[in-house]
Amino acid sequence: MTGSELETLDKTGADWQVRLKRTRVFARVTPLQKLMIVDELNQQGHFTAVTGDGVNDAPALRKAHIGVAMGTGTDVAKETAAIIAADNNFASLVAGVEEGRHAYNNIRKVVYLLISTGGAEIVLFSLSLLCQLPIPLGAVQLLWLNLVTNGIQDVALAFEGGEPGVMNNKPRPPNEGLFNRLMIAQNVVSGLAMGLLAFSTWAWLLAQGTGVSEARNFVLLLMVLLENV
Known part of the structure; x- marks a missing residue:
């Protein structure tokens, strides 16, 4: 689902919750939409993790249960996130969770x-x-x-x-x-x-x-x- 398709959905209706639960990939979403997605997933009882490297990712990083900033990301993203992936490798996150x-x-x-x-x-x-x-x-x-x-x-x-x-x-x-x-x-x-x-x-x-x-x-x-x- 793209950000433009997401914009047409009624965020107060049941269709929004159903589409969010079924969708696996969101593309070209705005920082506000990313924050809304994380917030809705939290309300549905999911455990959320967000990765980001820019200033615009900070709200979603803060809202998620676990915020992960890239090692080459901005200082704002690093300060907001709970974890910093120093090698910028997503596979390291999986290895870290497994070791934990x-x-x-x-x-x-x-x-x-x-x-x-x-x-x-x-x-x-x-x-x-x-x-x-x-x-x-x-x-x-x-x-x-x-x-x-x-x-x-x-x-x-x-x-x-x-x-x-x-x-x-x-x-x-x-x-x-x-x-x-x-x-x-x-x-x-x-x-x-x-x-x-x-x-x-x-x-x-x-x-x-x-x-x-x-x-x-x-x-x-x-x-x-x-x-x-």
Whole structure:
């Protein structure tokens, strides 16, 4: 759709919204029309990104969720945009988005690991105190579990390669937190499962007459195994 065709549409009618949703390429549009297109897409719930290099692109760059200025663009465009493509290559934007998605997914994996394993330890210690049992892990064992075992896993997850097909996924909602409801439920279930299994093993070993030191070593090995599963 060209700018002249766009000018003939009634911007307050349903035809404007339908045509905008169906059109894939707009050509020879004015800066005002570009701003109107971005504004309407935002109102329809789309996540918009605008590239530009001139002063007349500044309003649309500011209105879009992500404004991208070219490296050779004007100072006004660069100051308005959120991202500057220094090499003036649109392919760099795709690579940047892909790398950002990989990094975000890895951060979620690390946080998921820390919260679920930490929750399991809380369940283990809380139930032991409520049942008036000895503390299930010593200070050195806790340090080993949290610093060595979790530390190695955190580094491995942080530098994990990206999952294939990540660019085929739809962008996540801008207002979505680091954890969605599914991940929160998974954290609760996995933390409770690990904690209850470790406590059951701890209580059973003590009931069988196993020494506290030997039982602690067994629980430590069990926790390390569960965290690596």
